[in-house]
Amino acid sequence: MNMNFNFFIPTKLIFGIGKINELGIQNMPGNKALLLISNGKSAKLSGALERTQEQLCKAGIEYAVCANIHENPSKEVVMEGAAFSRENDCDFIVALGGGAVLDSAIAIAAMATNPGDLWDYVSGGSGKEQPLVNAPLPIVTIPLTAGTASEINHWGVITKTDTHEKIGFGGDERLYPTLAIVDPELMKTVPAKYTAYQGFDALFHNTEVMISSGINIMSEMAALSAIENIAKYLPRAVANGNDLEAREHIAYGSTIAGIAMQLTSTTAKHSMEHAMSAYHPNLPHGAGLIMISKAFYEFFIEKHACDGQFVKMARAMGIEKADKPGDFISALIQLQKACGVDDLKMSQYGFKPHESMTLALNARETMGGLFLANPCEMTDEDCAGIFDKSYR
Numbered sequence: 001m002n003m004n005f006n007f008f009i010p011t012k013l014i015f016g017i018g019k020i021n022e023l024g025i026q027n028m029p030g031n032k033a034l035l036l037i038s039n040g041k042s043a044k045l046s047g048a049l050e051r052t053q054e055q056l057c058k059a060g061i062e063y064a065v066c067a068n069i070h071e072n073p074s075k076e077v078v079m080e081g082a083a084f085s086r087e088n089d090c091d092f093i094v095a096l097g098g099g100a101v102l103d104s105a106i107a108i109a110a111m112a113t114n115p116g117d118l119w120d121y122v123s124g125g126s127g128k129e130q131p132l133v134n135a136p137l138p139i140v141t142i143p144l145t146a147g148t149a150s151e152i153n154h155w156g157v158i159t160k161t162d163t164h165e166k167i168g169f170g171g172d173e174r175l176y177p178t179l180a181i182v183d184p185e186l187m188k189t190v191p192a193k194y195t196a197y198q199g200f201d202a203l204f205h206n207t208e209v210m211i212s213s214g215i216n217i218m219s220e221m222a223a224l225s226a227i228e229n230i231a232k233y234l235p236r237a238v239a240n241g242n243d244l245e246a247r248e249h250i251a252y253g254s255t256i257a258g259i260a261m262q263l264t265s266t267t268a269k270h271s272m273e274h275a276m277s278a279y280h281p282n283l284p285h286g287a288g289l290i291m292i293s294k295a296f297y298e299f300f301i302e303k304h305a306c307d308g309q310f311v312k313m314a315r316a317m318g319i320e321k322a323d324k325p326g327d328f329i330s331a332l333i334q335l336q337k338a339c340g341v342d343d344l345k346m347s348q349y350g351f352k353p354h355e356s357m358t359l360a361l362n363a364r365e366t367m368g369g370l371f372l373a374n375p376c377e378m379t380d381e382d383c384a385g386i387f388d389k390s391y392r
């Protein structure tokens with residue numbers, strides 16, 4: 001077991017049911033907030049927007065609401081949000097929403113105070129890899145979904161539509177949120193289908209960390225705890241969104257994945273899914289990950305790349321007597337069935353069989369770094385082969 005690790009998350013994390021009620025008594029990192037929400041109804045329907053506004057008033061914080069963040073957020077939306085922030089003299093961001101909102105907040109925080117274009121600062125693809133000149137705006141995160149762990153990360157995934165690049169922007173330590181409030185009560189209104197997609201995203205952050213070449217004693221502790229909680233409670237959260245006990249455990253697994261991912265990188269499965277939704281932007285991230293999951297893990301099982309890690313995960317997922325890597329695949333398929341997501345088809349989102357190599361090359365080109373975290377080598381042909389095997 002690797003005993004070396006570096007850990008740094010400078011975010012005050014407040015976790016638990018009803019904790020949104022404590023926002024107003026926190027030290028805020030500014031006086032006027034850019035209150036960032038999605039272009040959908042979720043923040044209003046769940047009551048989260050109203051409750052957040054109340055708490056900001058209580059804290060004596062002014063705010064301007066920006067409500068145009070969509071799924072798989074684009075560079076344009078980030079640049080608009082940054083301009084909106086400057087026009088309204090906001091000095092920090094309160095990001096209230098799912099992964100798209102939280103991810104956008106990271107990029108908007110940077111672009112509100114820095115010159116030029118977001119892609120000047122992106123590493124990977126056609127990004128120019130420049131360092132940020134000015135300190136970004138401080139960020140407060142309040143997730144309304146359990147999936148991305150963006151609430152405690154300093155990365156945001158943004159899409160450049162014209163070049164089909166979906167890339168994680170960030171990495172500057174000043175982009176970590178200063179405060180995160182994770183309140184499972186705010187997640188009750190997430191529809192069943194999205195609860196499942198997001199829950200599997202959270203699961204895969206942890207399972208990818210587990211097979212990653214960078215696994216260490218601390219990330220394994222975090223990842224196994226998260227996997228156990230997600231596998232046990234996700235079917236309940238999907239079946240009944242008001243099951244707060246289930247929501248609480250899924251939110252825990254999702255946020256803890258943020259800790260695991262800070263310690264150990266995810267693998268090429270995330271590069272591969274980003275390629276999928278860069279070409280098919282209506283594909284939810286979690287759904288794309290589910291579609292390729294079986295073939296992806298089987299690739300490493302066939303190569304005996306990390307047999308022991310698969311057995312540990314199978315046990316954490318409820319197969320107590322697991323003794324072979326394939327037991328993980330059984331647990332995975334069983335969980336997909338229990339959550340009603342075992343029949344997702346790439347063809348339903350417009351994928352064509354001949355796209356596999358395009359996707360494989362895009363995955364390597366835009367997020368090649370994650371391939372280094374794979375437990376054994378994966379060529380472009382191997383990668384295309386996983387897309388082929390997953391195609392339905």
Ligand SMILES: [Zn+2]
Nearest residue numbers: 148201205285
């Ligand atoms: Zn993810």
